[in-house]
Amino acid sequence: MNKILLIFKREYLSRVKKKSFLLLTLITPLLFAVLMFLPGYLATRETSEEHKIAVVDRSAIFLGQLEDSKSTKFHFIPEAEYQQVKENIQSSEYYALLDIPQNILTVNKVVVFSNKQINLDVKGYIDRQLEQRIENMNRAELVSRLGIPDLDEQMKRIQANISVETIKVTDDGTAKKGSTEIAMGVGYAAGFLIYMFVFIYGSMVMRGVLEEKQNRIVEVIISSVKPVQLMIGKILGLAAVGLTQFLIWVILMVGIFAGAKSMFINEDNMQQMIEAQSENIMMAGNQGALQIMEQVEPNQFEQIVEQIEGINFPMIITAFLVFFILGYLLYSSLMAAVASAVDSEEDMQQFMLPITIPLIAAIIMLVNVIKNPEGPLAFWGSMIPFTSPIIMMVRIPFGVPWYELAASIAILTLSTYGAIWLAAKIYRTGILMYGKKPTWKELGKWLTYRS
Amino acid sequence: MEFFRVENVNKNYSGFQALTDVSLEIKQGQVFGLLGPNGAGKTTLIRIINQITAPDSGRVYLEGRPLRSDDIYQIGYLPEERGLYKKMKVGEQALYLAQLKGLSRRDALKSLKHWFEKFEMQSWWDKKLQELSKGMQQKVQFVCTVIHNPKLLIFDEPFSGFDPINANLLKQEILNLRENGATIIFSTHNMSSVEEVCDHIALINRSKKILDGNIHEVRSAYKTNTFDVSYHGKFDEVKQALGNHFEILEHKENPHLNEMTIKHLNGNDNNSLLLKIAAQAQIVSFAERIPSMNEVFIRVVEKHNL
Known part of the structure; x- marks a missing residue:
């Protein structure tokens, strides 16, 4: 028994006494945090690369209605230049060419020409922008047809937001929020x-x-x-x-x-800051505001x-x-x-x-x-x-x-x-x-x- | 006085017979040479003595009673394949091994201080083992073997890796340990060192003990009754005087000194030979050829292998 203790002591001390042990012990959690958050962080960051999209709008309903983002800029070109840009897309300043057909509202389809396969972010962004414009048009048409000016407000009111609070009842009957x-x-x-x-x-x-x-x-x-x-x-x-x-x-x-x-x-300031922030976001009318509001309840x-x-x-x-x-x-x-x-x-x-x-x-x-x-x-x-x-x-x-x-x-x-x-x-x-x-x-x- | 006895020990490793019916008796204060070619079973025997493995049959006695598990504190073992923790500090390491041998921390420190001073190793205490040269590492290992002042020491090829000066120092130390009452089992292939330090030898070959005895007796037993003589005088006269009981293997006539090698064909009566030559010539030197342990080893093993 005494021998085991001696061996135990040597194995333990020879490792714990090393500087690298303490260092690794302190660094590992940090490393893990970084490993867990870094990919997410990088993914949320918009790429600094700017993608210029040439748009040929044959339907004439999108001009000036597509919002630019930091990484994606829309640039409307006349139909006359279409052939030339399409053929020289590689050497042109454009990342891609977006061809919107005249009958977009019935076919629900556009074509994007590019030299390289366009990335998912850009594709999704184009998709969302086009949809948003069409939805806005439809909504405006609906509002005027039904004659309900505060339709948006009313729609918002009927949205439900339930959070499920789970409570575990332990064997001795006490309830615990889980x-x-x-x-x-x-x-x-x-x-x-x-x-x-x-x-x-x-x-x-x-x-x-x-x-x-x-x-x-x-x-x-x-x-x-x-x-x-x-x-x-x-x-x-x-x-x-x-x-x-x-x-x-x-x-x-x-x-x-x-x-x-x-x-x-304990710091009320923090609370207020968070509330203020969420109000700001609401005022800005951003799409994500509703979701963020849900997340940051007081x-x-x-x-x-x-x-x-x-x-x-x-x-x-x-x-x-x-x-x-x-x-x-x-x-x-x-x-x-x-x-x-x-x-x-x-x-x-x-x-x-x-x-x-x-x-x-x-x-x-x-x-x-x-x-x-x-x-x-x-x-x-x-x-x-x-x-x-x-x-x-x-x-x-x-x-x-x-x-x-x-x-x-x-x-x-x-x-x-x-x-x-x-x-x-x-x-x-x-x-x-x-x-x-x-x-x-x-x-x-x-x-x-x-x- | 009998100190250690191995009685009819057998050991088999799944079909491989490592030891067959081996018996040994080692006396108090002896340096006992355990010899044999590679793979003969020496290491197995040493491991049995160290209680690292148990024999399949047979018994081992220390001081007349069967070997007990706490007897390992009385034994110091320097294995052939040396090894210590490379990244551990020399002092800490020696202290650890001494404590594993049952010394208290205090006694271990005291004893270590003595040995480190003796070998002038004090400055190594806080060095990692890997910072030392091979020879220095061997010294550390030697100290770790003797640190608990064991009654029985087992040295397996102790001189390998030492330069001649350090090898000599070590030899002296081994003899000192014997002076102080330790009994030593010495296993090596270096036969000249066997002649220098061993009192008694046993030779193991192919799992069996094939030779056992006092080193002088063993060597004498293998002598060929051959003599080297140098003398002043006439070769022919000497030759005539010797008659047909002797065979002259070699002779050399030099201007000042004649030399010859003579084999006594029956018996080993040195005096009669000496007298016969002395009657005819002036003897300058007369020596019987005693075979070296090396020769004995080779002859015995080769004969056994036939």
Whole structure:
């Protein structure tokens, strides 16, 4: 026991004491945030490139009615120039040529000529502009025909806007405000985090074992301790590194959340600013104004905060720790066994595949489980030990019956125990075998060797 | 006094017989040479002594009682394939390995200080292992082997990677350890070092022990009763005096000193040979050829392989 503690300490301290550990721990969340938001940010930014569209309007209803955007400008040309522009589109200043037929209102179709395939944004923009103009014309005609001057106002009044507030009633009868979206987010994050931790720390175990074998230090060490002790000490030491990292992240997250809460809720200025902003947008009469108004209701942030607080974090964190530790032990012991059996990283790949497949399968299942956390896929996924750490974590924010949770943990615990037993048998033989890549059959034989 | 005994040990790795009925007895304070060609089973035997693997049958005794699991604290092992953590600091690493050998942190520090001073390694303490040269790394490894003051030391090819000066230093250190009461198992292919440090040897070939004995007795047992003599005198006279009990393998007549190599055909009575020559010539030197361990090794192994 004392030996395991020594090995544990070395594995833990040699990693946590590194500057790169602290740095990575702090940077990883930032990196993730960037990875998550950057594509979205880039997508919303309009391209700086300007696309000039030559328009030949044979119907004569669009002149001056098509709005330019930052990236797309309409330029009306006389019909006489049509042939010339069409033939020389590549060398001309135009990105594309829009040909509007005379009978557009009946055929509902226009043609765009371009040298390159025009991009989706431009195509969509042209489409919207044309439609908007025709709709406006139709509406004006309707208003004058029906003789209702305030038709727009009335139409707006009949629009319904219902928000569904979800309330979870727990077993002891207390009601808690819940949010499906937030439960989904938390479930996804938790499941993914488990996947990441198991993968990262599992492969750290693997590399550690392989390093010891390649360095030949293992022979020195196992003349002092039993191979199993070395394996267990290493696995536990790295688990502690993972938990330390997780703890730092939890503290960071709580800090950020508290900070954000005080910024958005307690400062009335912020509230007013948001309200003012939404009014401005309304006044501008922009198309998106209605939607934005929906989003930024005065107490929107309070609601989100309330919903976040409605999530049972102590429960989720406890479950996370349980499933992380069990899942990690399950996978890392198998990875340690594989690493002990081979001499080089290349040979390792062959044995790694069957171990990583269930992990990746769990991630693929995750999307469907989140949509239907009560379904059969979710149920079986959270019972089978190789996927249960991830799938169960996804389900927990939605609420899982206690007996299912207990069954899942029990199955996982037993499997983990079995995996460690199996791994220890392979490890103690493999760690001393040099020179040739073993076959699966040989690995099986090692199980029966006397220690 | 018997210190360590291996009794009828067998070990089989899924069809490959690594050790067949091997027995050894090692006395307190001996330097015991464990010899054999590559793949003969030496490493397996060493691993059994270290309790890294268990024999299929047979027993191992330390100080007259069966080997126990806590006996590993009494054993120091320097494996042939060396290795330490490359990125770990030398001092931390030595401390870690010493603690794994059951020393308290305090005792380990004290003992390390002693050895680091002895080998003038103090300035290496905070260096990473990979910053040291190969020879320096070997020194660190040696210190890690002896740090817990073990009663039984197992050195597998200890001199590989050392320059002659450091090899000599190490040899002295091994002999010092014996002086201080340690028993040493020494496994090597370097036969001249065996002659220099071993008291007793055992030769293993193809999983079986084929030779075991005191090093002088072993060498004597393989001598061919051949003598080198140099003398002042007439070769013909000497030759006549020797008669037909001796065969002259080689002779050289030089202006000042004659030399010859003689094989005693029956028996090994050195005195009668000496007297016969002395009657005819002035002997300058007289020496019996004792086979080197190298010769013994090759002869014994080749004969066994036939």
